[in-house]
Amino acid sequence: MVTTEQDARPDVASNADDYALRVEGLKVYYGTPRGLVKAVDDVSFNLRPGERFALVGESGSGKSTLAMAIMRLTREPGHIAGGHIYLGDRDLVEMEEKEIRSIRLSEMALVPQGAMNSLNPVMRVGDQIIDGIMDHVPPGEGTPNRTQLNTRIHDLLVRVGLDPTVSRLHPHELSGGMKQRVAMAIAISLNPHIIVADEPTSALDVVVQRQIMQTLGRLQEGLDAAVLLVGHDMGLVAQFADTIGVMYAGKLVEVGSVPDVFKDPKHPYTKLLIQSLPSFDISRQFVGIPGMQPALLNLPPGCAFNPRCPSVHERCFREVPEYLNLDVGRGVACHLFDEEAAN
Amino acid sequence: MSDFMRLEHVTRTFGGGALSTKPPIVAVDDVSLSIDEDEPKITTIAGESGSGKTTLARLLMGTITPSFGSMYYRGKDFTKLSRKDSWNFKQEVQSIYQDPFGSYNPFYKVDHVLETPINRFKLATSRQAKNTMIEDALAMVGLQPGDTLGRFPHQLSGGQRQRVMVARALLIKPRLILADEPVSMVDASLRATILDSIRRLNREIGISVVYITHDLTTALQISDNILVMYRGSVVESGAVERVILEPKHPYTQLLIESIPQPDPDNKWGDEPPTARFEDFDTMFGCKFADRCPHVMEMCADEHPPQFHLEQHRQAQCYLYRDEAKVMEDPDLATIFQDRRAELNV
Ligand SMILES: Nc1ncnc2c1ncn2[C@@H]1O[C@H](COP(=O)(O)OP(=O)(O)OP(=O)(O)O)[C@@H](O)[C@H]1O
Ligand SMILES: Nc1ncnc2c1ncn2[C@@H]1O[C@H](COP(=O)(O)OP(=O)(O)OP(=O)(O)O)[C@@H](O)[C@H]1O
Ligand code: SF4
Ligand code: SF4
Ligand SMILES: [Mg+2]
Ligand SMILES: [Mg+2]
Numbered sequence: 001m002v003t004t005e006q007d008a009r010p011d012v013a014s015n016a017d018d019y020a021l022r023v024e025g026l027k028v029y030y031g032t033p034r035g036l037v038k039a040v041d042d043v044s045f046n047l048r049p050g051e052r053f054a055l056v057g058e059s060g061s062g063k064s065t066l067a068m069a070i071m072r073l074t075r076e077p078g079h080i081a082g083g084h085i086y087l088g089d090r091d092l093v094e095m096e097e098k099e100i101r102s103i104r105l106s107e108m109a110l111v112p113q114g115a116m117n118s119l120n121p122v123m124r125v126g127d128q129i130i131d132g133i134m135d136h137v138p139p140g141e142g143t144p145n146r147t148q149l150n151t152r153i154h155d156l157l158v159r160v161g162l163d164p165t166v167s168r169l170h171p172h173e174l175s176g177g178m179k180q181r182v183a184m185a186i187a188i189s190l191n192p193h194i195i196v197a198d199e200p201t202s203a204l205d206v207v208v209q210r211q212i213m214q215t216l217g218r219l220q221e222g223l224d225a226a227v228l229l230v231g232h233d234m235g236l237v238a239q240f241a242d243t244i245g246v247m248y249a250g251k252l253v254e255v256g257s258v259p260d261v262f263k264d265p266k267h268p269y270t271k272l273l274i275q276s277l278p279s280f281d282i283s284r285q286f287v288g289i290p291g292m293q294p295a296l297l298n299l300p301p302g303c304a305f306n307p308r309c310p311s312v313h314e315r316c317f318r319e320v321p322e323y324l325n326l327d328v329g330r331g332v333a334c335h336l337f338d339e340e341a342a343n
Numbered sequence: 344m345s346d347f348m349r350l351e352h353v354t355r356t357f358g359g360g361a362l363s364t365k366p367p368i369v370a371v372d373d374v375s376l377s378i379d380e381d382e383p384k385i386t387t388i389a390g391e392s393g394s395g396k397t398t399l400a401r402l403l404m405g406t407i408t409p410s411f412g413s414m415y416y417r418g419k420d421f422t423k424l425s426r427k428d429s430w431n432f433k434q435e436v437q438s439i440y441q442d443p444f445g446s447y448n449p450f451y452k453v454d455h456v457l458e459t460p461i462n463r464f465k466l467a468t469s470r471q472a473k474n475t476m477i478e479d480a481l482a483m484v485g486l487q488p489g490d491t492l493g494r495f496p497h498q499l500s501g502g503q504r505q506r507v508m509v510a511r512a513l514l515i516k517p518r519l520i521l522a523d524e525p526v527s528m529v530d531a532s533l534r535a536t537i538l539d540s541i542r543r544l545n546r547e548i549g550i551s552v553v554y555i556t557h558d559l560t561t562a563l564q565i566s567d568n569i570l571v572m573y574r575g576s577v578v579e580s581g582a583v584e585r586v587i588l589e590p591k592h593p594y595t596q597l598l599i600e601s602i603p604q605p606d607p608d609n610k611w612g613d614e615p616p617t618a619r620f621e622d623f624d625t626m627f628g629c630k631f632a633d634r635c636p637h638v639m640e641m642c643a644d645e646h647p648p649q650f651h652l653e654q655h656r657q658a659q660c661y662l663y664r665d666e667a668k669v670m671e672d673p674d675l676a677t678i679f680q681d682r683r684a685e686l687n688v
Pocket of ligand 3: 267268269303304305306309310311312313316321333334335336
């Protein structure tokens, strides 16, 4: 039974249906001639309505693979090899393509990585935004007329910091960041419950970035939509997100609230990540985390981080650490916490 | 000092032809800049999205030509290069494009991207030398050959695609690398490693680098000088640590203030001022006037000149008209600093 006290806590959903999205034991593998690439390997996490969850981690650690799988957009040779993705009580993994398509249109929006390359090169920006809107008119609702559409386009472009005249241009006439903002405008035009944004601001200057994230934030609050933000910019994550999930070599190795993870990172990789954050101190050594990223096709036995970990011990070479829940919404996958979690 | 490339009063516009009702977009507005070969530097270009950074890089790359002004490659007029000079230019100037998702031919494996320049420019004499070269270049960007070679571009993550492009430029060891957001999809730690490789090549074998980025922290770490662009103009430029740590132009100040801090206790403040599109009459005066907190009457009349604020810095802003003189030589490189001795690697 759920107590009222618990209900009042923002990070506790009183039962499963209160989550906007639940990912359970998700596995996404790519078949290659040289073996299986386990890009997402047994990942679980939850998103509450209105939550802003940031997924960070090294390049190649599986963030986009996870984001695409949540949209059920995994492409060959990739496949979902196990697990569940619950949207409310419906499991997206089990769904037919037809059903999933209607959900994608009405409930989930994606800003893919490399969005600036996702626009149609022969179509004017305004028409692409219209296409997006028309695709998403809920059944039974009348289609908007031309004037309404134009007002809508004008409004969306201004919201992402673009001059409304941009609607008449073709993608090749736009800068990288302008294209990225058009992709963002299309995504926010749809009033989704879940917004998956894969590095949506990587090509934007910080002034525009701030404007767009604030726009996204306001929109998301208005809709009570959950946002899954994939990115590596820890500054942006600290500013925007509530919760942070850290991936390493296909696994989610740490989850926690943004203040907790920044102030008290648990996993040795997260610790190094926080320590290596760049600053304006030029006297400081300019170094990354020592050691090479592991090859996903050839992971070391035990913990994948063991060749680079300063706290490595005997057990780390034998056993893959399990994801341990330390507290509500706080967890880590590292043998250093095995005992703490057992208590 | 010998100029490898020189831009003199270069302006590049798009659209607005005789039949067009719209005024042209001035993507790069009267920029003079030389790239010096004897003191190869790392120059950052930062600034607003859409301010002309990529256009400036494309001019330097020779893929577009100036609408006004002139360009020289090793002292020769760029529009009249001989075939031999053009060929040399293609080897000596390498670019890393902003969009790694659009940079690949999807039908070729990644290996092709790395092998082609080796064959084309005859960089290796044996199969083995070629492989070593490729592996070394991949290692410099933190990639494992086993996880990269033999794959098609769509089989790599965004950051991996970006890094292959960096590896390609490093492997050719040109005289000038034009890197347009080369590490925008890579995490901070790996960014440090890759940029460090670029800096080493700059110092050790004298490669000049133009580094276009929105990441001012890494700009400060690796570059000698910086240009800050706003709507086609270089509004402030000079020694990187002066400009970033003590910005003078109101746009640069806004930019630096807006950097998101990786500190949840130090959150973004109020809404940043955004352009008012309706009444922007920045045709003649300062282009930042419609957003500038310090705007004065005079700012609307004429575009501010390059005020030479201190040895290694200029800013296009009337706030400094009393304390500083207008730069005599508009070439921005004349005020650049050389940080190589100080930042020895
Ligand atoms: N081929 C083109 N045709 C028409 N306009 C163009 C073309 N290329 C660029 N522009 C315009 O020139 C301006 C500068 O674009 P540019 O790509 O140089 O910006 P940028 O500084 O690289 O921006 P970002 O940081 O967003 O990549 C923009 O207003 C853009 O719309
Ligand atoms: N089609 C594919 N076939 C084989 N391996 C793939 C394929 N697509 C991706 N991979 C591999 O899966 C791993 C995860 O890729 P993913 O794109 O999810 O990484 P990411 O965390 O988003 O990285 P980045 O930050 O660089 O975008 C990478 O090592 C990548 O090489
Ligand atoms: S399990 Fe061991 S090797 Fe892995 S992160 Fe923890 S201490 Fe380091
Ligand atoms: S010239 Fe005037 S409007 Fe332009 S930045 Fe300086 S003070 Fe502001
Ligand atoms: Mg990715
Ligand atoms: Mg650009």
